[in-house]
Amino acid sequence: MNVTAIIVAAGRGRRMGAAEKKQFLLLGQKPIFLHAVERISHVPAIRDIVVVTAAEDIVRTSHLMERAHIPVPTRITAGGPERQESVYQGILAAGDSSHLLVHDGARPLVQQDDVRRLLAALHDHPAAILAAPVKDTVKWVENGRAERTLPREKLWLSQTPQAFSSDLLRLAHERARAEHWSATDDASLVEQLGIPVHIVTGSPFNFKITTPEDLTLAEALLEKGI
Numbered sequence: 001m002n003v004t005a006i007i008v009a010a011g012r013g014r015r016m017g018a019a020e021k022k023q024f025l026l027l028g029q030k031p032i033f034l035h036a037v038e039r040i041s042h043v044p045a046i047r048d049i050v051v052v053t054a055a056e057d058i059v060r061t062s063h064l065m066e067r068a069h070i071p072v073p074t075r076i077t078a079g080g081p082e083r084q085e086s087v088y089q090g091i092l093a094a095g096d097s098s099h100l101l102v103h104d105g106a107r108p109l110v111q112q113d114d115v116r117r118l119l120a121a122l123h124d125h126p127a128a129i130l131a132a133p134v135k136d137t138v139k140w141v142e143n144g145r146a147e148r149t150l151p152r153e154k155l156w157l158s159q160t161p162q163a164f165s166s167d168l169l170r171l172a173h174e175r176a177r178a179e180h181w182s183a184t185d186d187a188s189l190v191e192q193l194g195i196p197v198h199i200v201t202g203s204p205f206n207f208k209i210t211t212p213e214d215l216t217l218a219e220a221l222l223e224k225g226i
């Protein structure tokens with residue numbers, strides 16, 4: 001198995017409400033996205049990395065990556081207005097690896113052992129994702145009212161990385177473009193093809209930095225060596 005990692009970091013970071021795009025905000029001493037790139041790059045099966053960033057950020061992303069001394073070949077490509085398009089641009093820029101792994105640049109505390117377990121699952125499954133079991137009671141809410149309580153044991157929070165055979169992910173994205181499917185994660189597109197997506201339990205530390213509170217939490221965890 002040889003894997004190309006696609007790290008998507010071309011978003012606007014609107015929910016963070018910062019002047020700077022969140023993927024470039026510092027977590028500890030380095031930008032959030034670079035934590036994700038570095039951690040993924042040290043997983044043995046990762047052959048190379050495509051970082052997807054906004055067109056206007058390609059030069060500064062390149063400079064940041066050069067200084068980081070990433071141990072595998074990397075390339076940078078421009079993303080699109082939605083995450084799905086950014087992933088697709090990453091697929092186009094990826095080489096001929098047998099498998100593709102897609103990870104949010106906004107998930108800096110990804111745990112390398114989780115990634116190893118995810119990639120091991122690809123020996124038996126064409127699609128696998130990290131996900132975390134829900135620990136709270138979940139309500140279905142309409143008009144500010146709890147209409148019903150969902151069965152917690154059936155609910156998982158989808159994370160990234162999400163990993164796929166390259167042909168399957170390419171097919172899913174091509175079909176999505178042809179059929180005008182849109183989804184907030186790549187697994188949804190594969191599910192829409194009727195292909196089962198295997199769940200691998202991911203660490204709760206692998207949360208997506210979306211709002212300022214998430215960054216505060218990540219800073220505290222990083223200081224503890226997570």
Ligand SMILES: Nc1ccn([C@@H]2O[C@H](COP(=O)(O)OP(=O)(O)OP(=O)(O)O)[C@@H](O)[C@H]2O)c(=O)n1
Binds near residue numbers: 012086209
């Ligand atoms: N057009 C986009 C949108 C998102 N992403 C990336 O997809 C990941 C998850 O997206 P999200 O957390 O929603 O990031 P943003 O879209 O930047 O956040 P917001 O919705 O708050 O603007 C992030 O690493 C983000 O940079 C991307 O590459 N291209």
Ligand SMILES: C[C@](O)(CO)[C@H](O)COP(=O)(O)O
Binds near residue numbers: 157
């Ligand atoms: C891909 C993802 O991180 C899985 O939970 C999530 O769907 C991204 O959603 P966003 O709205 O682009 O942050």
